[in-house]
Amino acid sequence: xxxxxxxxxxVIIKALKAAFPAxxxxxxxxxxxxxxxxxxVENIGLDYFWAGFISATVFAGSMQFIMISFLKSPIGLLEVxxxxxxxxxxxxxxxxxxxxxxxxxxxxxxxxxxxxxxxTYALLHSAKPPDNIDKKLFYFFIAFLNHIYWISGSVLxxxxxxxxxxxxxxxxxxMVALFAVICTEQWTSFSTHWPALIGGxxxxxxxxxxxxxxxxxxxxxxxxxxxLMTKPGLEKKIQENSExx
Amino acid sequence: MPQIExxxxxxxxxxxxxxxxxxxxxxxxxxxxxxxxxxxxxxxKIVPPAIMAMLLIYSxxxxxxxxxxxxxxxLIALSTVILLHLWKKNNLVSILSGTVLYMFLVQKIFS
Numbered sequence: 389x390x391x392x393x394x395x396x397x398x399v400i401i402k403a404l405k406a407a408f409p410a411x412x413x414x415x416x417x418x419x420x421x422x423x424x425x426x427x428x429v430e431n432i433g434l435d436y437f438w439a440g441f442i443s444a445t446v447f448a449g450s451m452q453f454i455m456i457s458f459l460k461s462p463i464g465l466l467e468v469x470x471x472x473x474x475x476x477x478x479x480x481x482x483x484x485x486x487x488x489x490x491x492x493x494x495x496x497x498x499x500x501x502x503x504x505x506x507x508t509y510a511l512l513h514s515a516k517p518p519d520n521i522d523k524k525l526f527y528f529f530i531a532f533l534n535h536i537y538w539i540s541g542s543v544l545x546x547x548x549x550x551x552x553x554x555x556x557x558x559x560x561x562x563m564v565a566l567f568a569v570i571c572t573e574q575w576t577s578f579s580t581h582w583p584a585l586i587g588g589x590x591x592x593x594x595x596x597x598x599x600x601x602x603x604x605x606x607x608x609x610x611x612x613x614x615x616l617m618t619k620p621g622l623e624k625k626i627q628e629n630s631e632x633x
Numbered sequence: 634m635p636q637i638e639x640x641x642x643x644x645x646x647x648x649x650x651x652x653x654x655x656x657x658x659x660x661x662x663x664x665x666x667x668x669x670x671x672x673x674x675x676x677x678k679i680v681p682p683a684i685m686a687m688l689l690i691y692s693x694x695x696x697x698x699x700x701x702x703x704x705x706x707x708l709i710a711l712s713t714v715i716l717l718h719l720w721k722k723n724n725l726v727s728i729l730s731g732t733v734l735y736m737f738l739v740q741k742i743f744s
Contacts, residue, residue, distance in 0.1 A: 409725060410724070412725055412728075412729075413724070413725070413728040413729075413732075416729075416732065434641060438641060438645075441645065442648075445645060445646075445649040446645065446648050446649045447652070448648075448652045451648060451652060452648075455644065455645075455648055458644050458648075459641055459644060462639040462644070465643060465644070465647050468644055468647045468648060469648075469651050472648045472651035472655075473651050473654075473655065476651070476652050476656075477655060478655075478684075479652070479655040479656045479658075480655050480656075480658045480659060481659075481680060481684060482656070482659075482684070483656060483658065483660055484659045484663075484669075484673055484676055484677040485677040485678070485680060485681055486677075487659065487660065487663055487664075487666055487669060487677060488665055488666050491664070491665045497660075501653075501656050501657050501660055502653055502656065502657075504656050506688055509684075510685065510688065513681050513685070514724070556736075557736065557739055557740055558706075558732070558735045558736035558738070558739040558740060559732060559736060561707075561731065561732045561735040561736070562728055562729075562732045563692055564689070564692045564693060564707070564710075564711065565710070565711075565714045565727065565728040565731040565732055565735075566724075566728055567685060567688045567692055568689055568711055568714045568715055568718075568727075568731070569714060569718050569724050569727050569728055570685050571682070571685045571686055571689050572715050572718045572719060573718070574681065574682040574685060576719070578682050583679050583680065583681075583682040583686075584682040584683060584685070584686045585686075587682060587684060587685070587686030587687045588686040588687070588689075588690060590683075590687070591687040591690040591691060592690060595690065595694055600694040600695055603691065603694065604687075604691065607691075608687070611680070611683045611684070611687065612676065615675075615676060615679050615680065615683065616672060616676070619672065619675055622675075622679055623675055623679075626675075626678050626679055
């Protein structure tokens, strides 16, 4: 059942070529948001090496921006760890959709887990590999290209951010648009609209109650609770869905 | 009292390690769907549309509907993305057109 990946140049290039178009929205977002991060790193007196190093090893957008303040006015490591845990807690939910898929990826599995950002999670759900393409390599290149975009943006921002004259205001809307496209697709293809409605309403409620900076954890808590409560009804609907495929 | 840390490398390593931990958590508990409880497998299937809706709203969390420009650039660009996507069903066309439109709106119209 484990098909080994064929590491042949032709197969690799084909997968890379198929994966690239799917990642263009993330290219836009990561390059420019990464540059914003690089500029901040440079502003606190660290150089492009640090910008690239942080983006390569952490690879988590919002956490890296929060981290800037830790680097600027240092605090205890325990506190750093706790804040990271809370900010990135949502990632714990992402993996459960990919238990089987990543298991099949063999040696690439740790890297796939390491690079599972919001945007990569979204692309892995929406991008469909063409028939003649190795699916595992296709998924790998989506993750890998996103990682490269993020590192490149950070390094470029730290190096040249201060000389940037192109008005890039608003370019990060590419990320909003990416999520909107995937929501639209899932809305039209999924057998039940309840998960999307629950997700949207839970997040709006959390936004109103907890404000923009603390909304994710309560939102995920409400989502998981409601989805577990409605399991008897919804499980039947998704079974019909997978049979229909 | 925890010791105050001023070496960047220690901070970076802690953030990197904890971030990776949050990502690997489910894989540490469940090797595959075979040894995962039914409710986890169910969540794995049902949670993506809910999380996508969450991420969409999260990405718009700083829009202020009561202050100028009242979230209008977001509303206009977002509607364009969704309608374009329902019509053309092409990810790139929808995302790039929406982004260019949004940049034009915030830079030229509502600047």
